[in-house]
Amino acid sequence: MQVEIGYRPAHSMARVMLQPNEAVVAESGAMVGMSTNVHMQTQSGGLMKGLKRMFGGESFFRNTFTAQGAAGEVLLAQSLPGDMVTLDMTPNGYFIQSSSYVASTPNVNIETKVGGFRSFFAGEGVFILKATAEGPGQCLVGAFGGIQELVCDGNLVIDTGHLVCWDSTLEYSVGKSGAGWIASFLSGEGLVCHFRGQGRIWIQTRNPSEYGTTVGRMLPPAG
Amino acid sequence: MENPQMPGQPMPAQPPPQQQPMPAQPQPQAGPAGGAPIAHEITHGPSFAMLRVDLQPGQTVIAEAGSMVARNQHVDMEVKMNAGRGAGFFAKLKAFFIAMIRKVVGGETFFVNHFSAPQPGSVWVAPTLSGQIAYRRMNGETLVLSSGAYVAHSGDIDLKMKFGGLKSLLMKEGAFMLEISGVGDLWFNSYGGIHAIDVNGTYVVDNGHLVGYEGNLTYTMKSAGGGMMGLVASGEGIVAEFSGQGRVYIQSRNLSSLVSWLTGIMGG
Numbered sequence: 391m392q393v394e395i396g397y398r399p400a401h402s403m404a405r406v407m408l409q410p411n412e413a414v415v416a417e418s419g420a421m422v423g424m425s426t427n428v429h430m431q432t433q434s435g436g437l438m439k440g441l442k443r444m445f446g447g448e449s450f451f452r453n454t455f456t457a458q459g460a461a462g463e464v465l466l467a468q469s470l471p472g473d474m475v476t477l478d479m480t481p482n483g484y485f486i487q488s489s490s491y492v493a494s495t496p497n498v499n500i501e502t503k504v505g506g507f508r509s510f511f512a513g514e515g516v517f518i519l520k521a522t523a524e525g526p527g528q529c530l531v532g533a534f535g536g537i538q539e540l541v542c543d544g545n546l547v548i549d550t551g552h553l554v555c556w557d558s559t560l561e562y563s564v565g566k567s568g569a570g571w572i573a574s575f576l577s578g579e580g581l582v583c584h585f586r587g588q589g590r591i592w593i594q595t596r597n598p599s600e601y602g603t604t605v606g607r608m609l610p611p612a613g
Numbered sequence: 614m615e616n617p618q619m620p621g622q623p624m625p626a627q628p629p630p631q632q633q634p635m636p637a638q639p640q641p642q643a644g645p646a647g648g649a650p651i652a653h654e655i656t657h658g659p660s661f662a663m664l665r666v667d668l669q670p671g672q673t674v675i676a677e678a679g680s681m682v683a684r685n686q687h688v689d690m691e692v693k694m695n696a697g698r699g700a701g702f703f704a705k706l707k708a709f710f711i712a713m714i715r716k717v718v719g720g721e722t723f724f725v726n727h728f729s730a731p732q733p734g735s736v737w738v739a740p741t742l743s744g745q746i747a748y749r750r751m752n753g754e755t756l757v758l759s760s761g762a763y764v765a766h767s768g769d770i771d772l773k774m775k776f777g778g779l780k781s782l783l784m785k786e787g788a789f790m791l792e793i794s795g796v797g798d799l800w801f802n803s804y805g806g807i808h809a810i811d812v813n814g815t816y817v818v819d820n821g822h823l824v825g826y827e828g829n830l831t832y833t834m835k836s837a838g839g840g841m842m843g844l845v846a847s848g849e850g851i852v853a854e855f856s857g858q859g860r861v862y863i864q865s866r867n868l869s870s871l872v873s874w875l876t877g878i879m880g881g
Contacts, residue, residue: 400660471743472661535743536657545686552682552739567681567690578679578724584686593683595656595663595739600679604741608872609879 391495391528399473399536404466406493406530408457416466416493418451425462428455454496466493468532470598475537477529477555483522485562486531486555489598491519495527520558531555535596546585551597557589647751647768647796648672655746659806662746663739664764668730674798676738676765678724685734691727738765740802744864747807748800755794755828758801762824768797792828801825805866815856821867827859 391414392407403422406414421430431454455464468474477484479498494500501520521529533554540546542560550564567579574580585591651674652667663682666674678692728736740746746764749756757775766772773792793799801807803824810816812830826832832853855861 399657535661535739536663538656538663538737540683546683547686548683549681578677579681579690579726580679593737595661595682596743597739597741600741601743605872605875608868609876 393476393528393530395474395476400471402467402472402474402532404474404476404492404530406455406464406466408455408462408464410457410460413454413456413496414464414493415452415454415496415498416464417491418453420466420468420492421453421455422465422467424455424464425457427458427460428462428464429458430455466530468492470532470534472533472535472594472596473537474530474532475539475554475592477521477531479521479523479525479527479529480557482558483520484529484555485558486519486521486529487553488517488519490531490533490554490594491521491529492532493530494521495523495529497525498523498527498529522558531592533592533594534598534601535594538593538595540591540593542585542587542589542591544586544588546591548583548585548591548593549579549597550581550583551599552593552595553583554592554594556585556591559587560589560591561586647770650750651767651798653748653798653800655748655800659745660743661739662744662802663737664746664800665735665737666728666765666767667733667735668728669733670731671729672767673727673729674736674765674767675725675727676736677740677763678726680738680740680764681726681728682737682739684728684736685730687732688728688730688734688736691729692724693727694724738800740764742802742804742868744803744805744866745807746800746802747862748798751793751795751797751799753794753796755792756799756825757828758791758793758825759823760789760791762801762803763791763793764800764802766793766797766799768795770795770797770799794828801862803862803864804868804871805864808863808865810861810863811859812855812861813858815854816861817852817854818861818863819867820851820853821869822863822865823853824862824864826855826861830855830857830859830861832856 391409391412394405394407395402396405397403408414408428418432424430432451433454474492479495485503488502491500499522501522502517503520504517531554537554540548542556547567549567556562562583562585564581564583566574567582651672652669654665655662656665657663668674668688681690684690751768751770760774763772771794773794775790775792801824807824810818820834832855834851834853836851
């Protein structure tokens, strides 16, 4: 599978080029367009798996697109404005913020995990995805705003609302950002993720829930 | 924009560079007032700009509460109320009340985070809304920013919350303005792109697009078309007419327009 990302960074769209009989799995609703020989199949992967995905903040269903008989292409986009990036699968795999997942090669196994984000008011990140694959594969993730890759060399502290994905070689723990709870509350930083070890972290330059809250509270109550 | 005239600066045809052209910066000298400029980089502009500040030991950068994206673990973060440097008890009390009023009125509270590093370290900061971040080295002049435009500062800079007076209540934004003076680094943001206009004489700016202006400019609020008819029919609402010589910063989008557009499609 070959991926070309256009219209970056604000309104990125991925063009996935499939070889004959090659397939790509994508988040429900991500398809923008496709060749007519591409066959779409909707699957939940079983009721429990589907439900678990729903709790994880994704949709119940995922779609598999297969190019039948000849090469074909699928165009994919996320719902929010922002950049996308293709991750080449590594032996250890990645943790992905669930709303950032867009698509992956069929050999990538996506598991929904409790993020260890103990707090129920975290907004994001109560559930995260773990992407692993035997052998080479790719995963497409999307961000709200720009994507910046940071190299963690020891210690980094990142606001949970700005996380997109990270190498699963990194150890992480979620906690308050300041010295105490009052300071953390006043600092406005909410929950942060402390990373230890070596690896890469992709962050998004805007925080979707913060943006939504800010614009939302200027709107009249929905009726 | 109703006025095609752009004195001072042509409208950029290409997306503007990461940073707006700014007045020439002083060369860092041994111990300049306000400290040497802090190493920084603004990336992902103009739509989703993010600021990275690289701190050396002894340097401190102060940023709006809640704007931190990431930091090195060893970068210290301390939350403080912004009452201005060396403010006395009553000034602090006043700052506290203003912070509370702003919380009620719907602005952000005015708590700030102080970031400092015992060893070199970075902090990444981003505003909430989409848009650009601009950098400006302050050299003793005064800049007035609309209160949501503040991102971060360092050096000997004073931030004072100003109530714009009764005339400012006519405007949806800008009831509170932030008066910034001193010597040091300043970063501010916009909703949309930031466009600088060098005013020499007079210039009219839609109030919802105003980001900030240099303190030696004066302005009057008026209706765009003149009179009630102009106010209601032109769709331009209240405008600020600046006079004097100095720089005005505007943003290419207007948050209240987005909100009223969303409100319209949500209705019913």
